Amino acid sequence: MVLLSPSRLHDCLQDPVLGSIGFLNEVMGRFPDAISFAPGAPHPDTLPDPDLQHYTDRFLRHLTERGASTEQARRMLFEYGPSSGVINDIVCEALRRDQGIETSPQDLVVTVGAQEGMLLVLRALFGSASDVLAVADPCFVGITGAARVLGVDVVPVAEAERGIDLEGLEDACRSARRAGRAVRALYVAPDFSNPGGGRMPLACRHRLLELAEREDFILLEDNAYGFTAATGSELPSLKALDTARRVVHIGTFAKVAFPGARVGYVVADQRVGLPGGATRPLAAELATLKTMVTVNTSPLSQAVIGGMLLEHGSSLARLGREKAELYQRNLSTLAHTLDRHLTGTAPEGVHWNRPEGGFFLRVHLPVRVDAALLEVSAAEYGVLWTPMEQFYVGGAGDRQIRLSCSYLDPREIEEGVRRLAAFLTKEIGT
């Protein structure tokens, strides 16, 4: 029998972060009755009815209204279709309507979730081993995972309470230059980062765009949680402020529609120079790369998402409004319940942030968070959470935990916080 030695397999399979995620899943499996603040999955109430035909039909009607024959529309659903996607016009309209992002279908690629978008962008942009990816730290594991798969080097830049540490970023650019390298791009989620929960202030967005121009790097903006902003409190995305085509904007329908569609998108309106002085969109290069990764995003899934958007006036904001309210309610319940149960009684050194949106909140502890501590929390107090260390490049953040409130109901959140408060006061304070 073939027994493969791990040393001959690609080294991202021996990654400590993935090991810790495996451990987390294992613990969750052993304590099914614990209240879990771990999964960042959308709330079940936000998932659609199983009758999806309805959405597919709506999308097919959209195609025929635009001149396709019924047979052509049917074929579009089942054949390979263009690698760049089949709902680009609808997504562009939504980006224009909701965020004031003016882009064309040719500058957009529909991807298998935001994850494939990240992989494609990294593969296209990082053509040289001397290029470095800067990431807001702590950081979504999807981008660092994609970087590991592709062998792209990553440098962390601290996510400050009020946006990203711009001086740290400038330092990172200078250090790279001194080493004969270059920061090619910065990954950042300005509207409610996962796991940090931070939101970048408007002034910081402007300064970041200026810095990107000055230091000649690309901004990879992840907008997965942008829709969760409270109505009226929205800030313009980096892409909406981008006058110099510095921003590659990555989005997903996983949270605003449903994860099972596996549909995301990348706006990449940068131009690539061709011999002879012509140019073509970076999005076209991404579509070419995509033929070697997944060929195309299931047109079936795209049709369902396209139909859902059309039913909501081609608006992500309208599609996501009720969901955003649910997540705002949950986040506020979480913060208020933490206040109620821990303010004044929390052990010294226990404090938490107050995200204005997104799915996540962070709690700082005065002790190192390890597997044994999670085990005690699960076994003796019936409450689960995610250690933050895995989200830090280089492993800082080992005294923090992440609480996700997206998957729970308010009563579960309240009971979960009661258990967490008991755990913290009894196990941490002593």
Add this chain to the structure above:
Amino acid sequence: MVLLSPSRLHDCLQDPVLGSIGFLNEVMGRFPDAISFAPGAPHPDTLPDPDLQHYTDRFLRHLTERGASTEQARRMLFEYGPSSGVINDIVCEALRRDQGIETSPQDLVVTVGAQEGMLLVLRALFGSASDVLAVADPCFVGITGAARVLGVDVVPVAEAERGIDLEGLEDACRSARRAGRAVRALYVAPDFSNPGGGRMPLACRHRLLELAEREDFILLEDNAYGFTAATGSELPSLKALDTARRVVHIGTFAKVAFPGARVGYVVADQRVGLPGGATRPLAAELATLKTMVTVNTSPLSQAVIGGMLLEHGSSLARLGREKAELYQRNLSTLAHTLDRHLTGTAPEGVHWNRPEGGFFLRVHLPVRVDAALLEVSAAEYGVLWTPMEQFYVGGAGDRQIRLSCSYLDPREIEEGVRRLAAFLTKEIGT
């Protein structure tokens, strides 16, 4: 405005093969009335009705019959779900029933088409820059494309008329060893290669398995066209003959169901050694890698494919039977019409092979095939085909064209061959 220099982008974007595919699409776009033997897409008559709800419901019933609650089944359709897939049991049953491949759901990963399967397998197995991928030459561009994305070096081994050149393969292993490298895997499509059209005889399969064992490499078996074999003529796949777990078996539902689902699978029952002597399936490693590429394959698409399989007695063969007959009919029409129009009158040096299945047939010409020749064929004779050079690693095969008959009807094939015969006798024979 950001203008990206191609020299700073990943080099697979400046690939000559992709350039030629772009050219081909461009020519096809300019001659919409030409009969095209170029696209290897499934015939439109084989695509399902737009009523997909039916299949989704069938899959949901399967889940509830196995103990899931209605709500759990509904959630499985819409949530992220396991990275390894949700229809693994159904696919395993089909592989057992149709091909005698005994495998377990844990040893299988559902992927975004065969393409993602290839990418994941290459990324997992090629952990060292000294590893080399051998490919049957000419070769499906999907595997060489995935290798380019990942920077895996490729060495061609000739596809002989009667299977792969085993001596050439042994030589390649020896040469690699002398250079301090190793052939880590061979990519091969034993049942009707694309574009070669070849089928590997049973004896060659056995000898290939022995060689893989002796030289310690993995066989990546692509079975996309296996279902097109004439009933009763089927040969056992490499995986069905594999007693030493040498074979990673890659399949897709693109041709046997429909491409738009983007569902494929990988059987990877090799074991990976863990510290302490334990092992885990290679499929589990692939699923881990998949979290960094696409997270998971759309459960919605999986549900449609799962439902289609269940409706056909969990049998790929039954699902594909009518389609296989259509493709057999088309292939036979193509070969007979070539005989009728060209035998005796073909210019010297024009000859073609007689594939027993698959979508493709090859014609050898006595002259070099280039863009200008395709242009003449399209503009003056109204017939399109694919130059074979792009399928060869290193660019041999520049005197061959590929004819695909999957997308056409018999009358179109006959008319296309009439045009092709006129083109060949008038333009090549002089």
